[in-house]
Amino acid sequence: MRAILQSASRIATRTSSSGSGSGSRVGFGGSFVAQRASAAAPTLTNANAATATVVGVGSNPTATVVGIRFKSSLPLPEDDDIIAPHPSSSSTTTTTSTSATQHDSEPHLDNNTSDTIKDYTSNTSKAGTPSPWAVFDAWGAGDAIADPLSKEEEAVLSPEMVRIPTSEHDRSADNLPDESRILECYDRLLKRKSSVHFGYPYNLMYNHEELYEFMKYSINNLGDPFVPSNYGVHSRQFECAVIDFFADLWKMEKDSYWGYVTTCGTEGNLHGILLARECHPDGILYSSRETHYSVFKAARYYRMDAKAIPTLPMGEIDYDALASEIAKNRDRPVIINVNIGTTVKGAVDNLDRILRILKTLGIPRERFHIHCDGALFAMMMPFVDWAPEVSFQKPIDSIAVSGHKMLGCPMPCGIALTRKEHVKKVEQKIDYLNSVDTTIMGSRNGQAALYLWYSLRKKGIAGIKRDVVHCMETAQYLRDKITEAGLTCRLNDLSSTVVLERPMDDKFIKRWQLACEEDIAHVVVMPNVTKVKIDKFVEELVECKEKHGRWTPARNDSPLVKLQSSSWGGSYVAPSVGNFKESF
Numbered sequence: 001m002r003a004i005l006q007s008a009s010r011i012a013t014r015t016s017s018s019g020s021g022s023g024s025r026v027g028f029g030g031s032f033v034a035q036r037a038s039a040a041a042p043t044l045t046n047a048n049a050a051t052a053t054v055v056g057v058g059s060n061p062t063a064t065v066v067g068i069r070f071k072s073s074l075p076l077p078e079d080d081d082i083i084a085p086h087p088s089s090s091s092t093t094t095t096t097s098t099s100a101t102q103h104d105s106e107p108h109l110d111n112n113t114s115d116t117i118k119d120y121t122s123n124t125s126k127a128g129t130p131s132p133w134a135v136f137d138a139w140g141a142g143d144a145i146a147d148p149l150s151k152e153e154e155a156v157l158s159p160e161m162v163r164i165p166t167s168e169h170d171r172s173a174d175n176l177p178d179e180s181r182i183l184e185c186y187d188r189l190l191k192r193k194s195s196v197h198f199g200y201p202y203n204l205m206y207n208h209e210e211l212y213e214f215m216k217y218s219i220n221n222l223g224d225p226f227v228p229s230n231y232g233v234h235s236r237q238f239e240c241a242v243i244d245f246f247a248d249l250w251k252m253e254k255d256s257y258w259g260y261v262t263t264c265g266t267e268g269n270l271h272g273i274l275l276a277r278e279c280h281p282d283g284i285l286y287s288s289r290e291t292h293y294s295v296f297k298a299a300r301y302y303r304m305d306a307k308a309i310p311t312l313p314m315g316e317i318d319y320d321a322l323a324s325e326i327a328k329n330r331d332r333p334v335i336i337n338v339n340i341g342t343t344v345k346g347a348v349d350n351l352d353r354i355l356r357i358l359k360t361l362g363i364p365r366e367r368f369h370i371h372c373d374g375a376l377f378a379m380m381m382p383f384v385d386w387a388p389e390v391s392f393q394k395p396i397d398s399i400a401v402s403g404h405k406m407l408g409c410p411m412p413c414g415i416a417l418t419r420k421e422h423v424k425k426v427e428q429k430i431d432y433l434n435s436v437d438t439t440i441m442g443s444r445n446g447q448a449a450l451y452l453w454y455s456l457r458k459k460g461i462a463g464i465k466r467d468v469v470h471c472m473e474t475a476q477y478l479r480d481k482i483t484e485a486g487l488t489c490r491l492n493d494l495s496s497t498v499v500l501e502r503p504m505d506d507k508f509i510k511r512w513q514l515a516c517e518e519d520i521a522h523v524v525v526m527p528n529v530t531k532v533k534i535d536k537f538v539e540e541l542v543e544c545k546e547k548h549g550r551w552t553p554a555r556n557d558s559p560l561v562k563l564q565s566s567s568w569g570g571s572y573v574a575p576s577v578g579n580f581k582e583s584f
């Protein structure tokens with residue numbers, strides 16, 4: 001697990017090296033030049049902005065605001081001489097005036113960011129918390145724990161045995177198992193792994209046998225879900241039904257929404273943030289430090305200015321820090337990603353409190369844009385009694401959710417939903433499709449839409465609610481068991497993610513496929529995590545503690561120390577580790 005996380009963060013670092021703070025932005029059509037000149041000029045207040053070249057606005061904005069093009073994918077012919085060079089180039093301007101060069105050599109943000117705020121404006125390492133997700137996935141729900149593979153079966157699945165021969169000679173090598181034997185072993189492996197899977201929020205309790213028949217078709221929903229293309233082998237009617245369901249769940253008026261079935265929660269975030277940037281090309285993205293890495297990835301892809309706001313110990317955004325950052329950058333529109341369940345701690349940012357901050361600061365509706373990352377929990381929250389409402393009745397702009405998490409779709413997928421008027425900003429008519437291009441991907445998985453539809457339709461509201469109640473109650477059972485066992489553990493309100501001190505034995509972590517972050521680990525209770533399995537898990541956890549001892553926090557602000565902070569409430573801290581509450 002360690003190795004996986006490390007390599008994930010290595011990748012994050014490597015891929016981020018191409019990011020440079022300001023400069024030309026690759027986006028959809030249209031020129032933003034004139035717009036920015038008139039919209040931003042009167043409000044430029046801070047030191048850096050004052051050096052910008054917004055002079056003579058009104059007479060000829062295009063000529064005066066050179067070098068601050070926010071959307072440059074479709075340059076206007078007359079702009080040819082002022083187009084910024086390729087984004088990967090370190091210098092960001094080719095200009096017709098020296099003052100423009102001066103502007104672009106500096107990040108156009110406030111220069112008084114406090115030390116606790118990571119300012120990504122000109123920082124090339126734009127990356128959030130590396131996600132521990134998506135390393136293991138399999139099938140095999142219920143109470144039974146499948147046996148591990150034999151040595152012989154493991155060997156059949158070795159790289160040597162599953163290699164694809166490149167010559168007839170190699171193909172006829174007699175040690176090469178046939179495909180059926182390989183698949184048989186693979187099936188056993190997946191059953192085993194699925195039966196002891198605790199760390200990732202994938203609902204493995206499902207039965208889609210009725211849909212196996214449809215795997216033989218090449219179902220592709222390329223183009224917009226609501227505008228049929230010429231390709232007839234699609235599942236649009238099911239996709240639209242899924243979108244309609246979520247629009248209703250999140251309280252959107254008829255005809256006011258647009259959405260689609262995505263490849264995963266990440267694509268939903270990429271889409272939501274893209275629309276945010278198209279609505280507010282000079283906006284700043286604010287999101288908490290514990291945000292899923294896909295959100296800061298979006299900021300990097302789209303060359304947006306982004307700020308990672310510190311978090312409170314339980315994982316929610318630090319509301320005061322958020323307010324003060326917004327206040328400092330009043331001249332720029334506000335784009336906020338609200339976490340409806342963070343990845344590691346399942347913390348739900350308080351949407352109402354964030355809206356109150358915007359109101360208090362006097363930010364008008366047309367100057368802010370809110371995307372909700374609800375990968376796991378946006379699907380659960382509407383079914384939790386007394387949960388605060390997250391819906392389009394409030395001034396939010398988009399929600400993204402994963403389809404393979406709570407809903408239990410066997411292939412990665414998700415749903416993106418937004419207000420209809422926003423998507424018009426990216427829409428392009430494509431003759432070849434006879435549809436419009438509004439999605440991130442081109443070809444889209446038609447099976448996924450069908451699986452989502454099937455799950456929703458079969459379960460119904462009552463069935464989903466039963467699943468959600470199971471998760472919430474069983475998570476409390478797990479928390480209580482771990483606490484009784486004398487280990488530190490926490491469960492956020494509105495969450496089924498049980499966070500605990502990291503077990504010392506890596507074999508135990510691997511066996512139960514726990515997701516870890518430094519000195520903490522978590523279990524996400526999904527419908528396939530049952531009390532019988534929990535008892536077995538806790539029994540082994542206790543053995544592990546007795547044999548290997550307990551983790552001591554390496555530094556006084558490590559995740560484990562935060563886990564022990566009294567601000568989480570409750571009495572779920574095992575006292576023998578020492579009292580670290582003082583440090584908060």
Ligand SMILES: *Cc1c(COP(=O)(O)O)cnc(C)c1O
Pocket residue numbers: 133134264265266267269292294339341342343373374375376402403412413414
């Ligand atoms: C899982 C997750 C995502 C990404 O979803 P994928 O479907 O894995 O791409 C985004 N945000 C949060 C909070 C998540 O938990």
